[in-house]
Amino acid sequence: MTTPPPATLPHLQARGIERRFGSARVLRGVDLTVRAGQLHVIAGPNGAGKTTLLRILAGLSRPSAGTVQVFGHGLREHPEHRREMGLLSHQSLLYDDLTPLENLTFAARLYDLPDPETAARAGLERVGLAHRADDPVRRLSRGMIQRVAIARALLHQPRIMLFDEPFTGLDAPSAARVLEVLRGQLAAGAALLVVTHNLAEVWPIASWVSVLVGGRWVIDEPRPDDREAFLTRLHEALGD
Amino acid sequence: MTETLRLAVVLAAKDLRVERRSRTALVSAVVFAALVLVIFNFARDPATVTAKMLAPSVLWVTFTFASMLTFNRAFSLEKENAAIDGLLLSPMPRGALFLGKYLANLAFVGTVQAVTLPLFVLFFNVGLGQALGGLLLTIVLATIGFVAIGTVFSAMVVRTRFADLMLPMLLLPFLVPPVMGAVAVTTRLLSGRPLSEQMAWLRFLGVYDVVFLTICAMVFPAIFDE
Numbered sequence: 001m002t003t004p005p006p007a008t009l010p011h012l013q014a015r016g017i018e019r020r021f022g023s024a025r026v027l028r029g030v031d032l033t034v035r036a037g038q039l040h041v042i043a044g045p046n047g048a049g050k051t052t053l054l055r056i057l058a059g060l061s062r063p064s065a066g067t068v069q070v071f072g073h074g075l076r077e078h079p080e081h082r083r084e085m086g087l088l089s090h091q092s093l094l095y096d097d098l099t100p101l102e103n104l105t106f107a108a109r110l111y112d113l114p115d116p117e118t119a120a121r122a123g124l125e126r127v128g129l130a131h132r133a134d135d136p137v138r139r140l141s142r143g144m145i146q147r148v149a150i151a152r153a154l155l156h157q158p159r160i161m162l163f164d165e166p167f168t169g170l171d172a173p174s175a176a177r178v179l180e181v182l183r184g185q186l187a188a189g190a191a192l193l194v195v196t197h198n199l200a201e202v203w204p205i206a207s208w209v210s211v212l213v214g215g216r217w218v219i220d221e222p223r224p225d226d227r228e229a230f231l232t233r234l235h236e237a238l239g240d
Numbered sequence: 241m242t243e244t245l246r247l248a249v250v251l252a253a254k255d256l257r258v259e260r261r262s263r264t265a266l267v268s269a270v271v272f273a274a275l276v277l278v279i280f281n282f283a284r285d286p287a288t289v290t291a292k293m294l295a296p297s298v299l300w301v302t303f304t305f306a307s308m309l310t311f312n313r314a315f316s317l318e319k320e321n322a323a324i325d326g327l328l329l330s331p332m333p334r335g336a337l338f339l340g341k342y343l344a345n346l347a348f349v350g351t352v353q354a355v356t357l358p359l360f361v362l363f364f365n366v367g368l369g370q371a372l373g374g375l376l377l378t379i380v381l382a383t384i385g386f387v388a389i390g391t392v393f394s395a396m397v398v399r400t401r402f403a404d405l406m407l408p409m410l411l412l413p414f415l416v417p418p419v420m421g422a423v424a425v426t427t428r429l430l431s432g433r434p435l436s437e438q439m440a441w442l443r444f445l446g447v448y449d450v451v452f453l454t455i456c457a458m459v460f461p462a463i464f465d466e
Contacts, residue, residue, distance in 0.1 A: 091325075
């Protein structure tokens with residue numbers, strides 16, 4: 001297990017992140033800090049670089065320039081900090097031929113959780129899918145798969161969570177349940193970074209809002225109280 | 241090291257479970273092996289080409305190409321739903337990822353060989369008799385190295401557009417030495433020559449295993465270090 005970090009260190013900090021694919025500059029000097037109990041929302045149009053940024057923050061992709069620190073350490077120098085990260089990406093990271101229970105039990109074993117199957121069942125219970133624990137993933141609906149993916153991302157109780165469009169495919173009750181789960185994680189001191197096109201869903205629990213356009217922040221500020229005024233500025237920034 | 245081994249076993253067990261459910265790689269590999277043996281058996285003119293002349297080459301060509309079908313599966317199943325990201329995000333060391341995939345591939349290739357060998361005996365009417373022990377040793381020695389290379393190349397090509405095509409192109413040149421050695425030993429063993437005469441080839445296979453297993457274990461982490 002990793003030693004607890006000093007309380008003052010941000011959970012996640014990125015400085016000057018750049019990413020080039022050939023001659024295309026997808027990210028152009030992005031800075032970001034997420035602390036305990038904060039939910040940082042990232043919005044932006046398609047192709048703005050949001051998913052690329054998320055992959056870099058998760059350590060799945062290497063930036064062309066800049067640094068990412070988790071509790072003050074680089075993931076490459078301190079791979080043990082990968083344990084602190086939970087990622088929900090566009091894809092589920094699940095095996096279609098296995099059941100949700102088997103998928104989560106496998107993930108629990110990867111993270112060396114004490115009782116993998118109990119942890120997996122608890123994870124499914126949390127997202128309201130205990131009754132589908134033994135059906136193969138390929139037989140689940142899109143929304144159910146999204147909930148299993150969320151359960152997988154939260155299974156090892158990471159202190160940093162990176163969520164790419166967490167509400168995609170969810171019906172209203174499921175979205176409300178996931179929002180409750182996120183609230184619980186924040187109350188427990190986790191740091192959340194959520195990429196979304198729909199700000200309304202996370203607005204009540206967000207503490208920081210950033211808008212990425214063309215690989216750089218055009219808005220990066222504490223979440224204002226007046227959402228409507230912010231949305232007007234957002235549309236102006238996006239040129240709508 | 242204990243943790244690496246634990247994680248490798250967890251990963252290999254998952255791969256075997258997925259394969260047990262889908263039966264994608266094993267069934268296609270075994271069917272392929274059976275077809276090759278049938279075709280070679282009936283394409284041969286028994287009056288001009290005896291079974292013993294052809295059998296060793298056919299056996300190893302069958303093993304090699306059937307194994308490739310299982311190598312393709314090793315990482316393509318991780319591509320599905322980007323499951324590989326889940327592995328790379330976890331605290332699992334890259335060495336454990338290699339070892340886990342290697343163990344799963346060994347199990348798949350071993351299974352294909354275990355099914356193919358009796359079919360080979362049946363179709364080619366080859367009496368293994370005293371050669372069986374030596375042949376099994378040769379199979380083990382030849383398999384250890386080429387599965388390691390197959391594991392590394394299947395990881396390398398999985399993110400390319402033509403993974404199924406790329407794998408044999410990259411892999412086959414590296415498989416020539418162990419297959420050559422294995423065919424040479426098998427030919428002599430089936431001709432009734434003692435295993436003690438084959439020590440040079442067996443040593444060669446052993447050295448090949450040590451060298452390529454080491455290189456593959458060293459190279460593998462760099463494949464995922466984007």
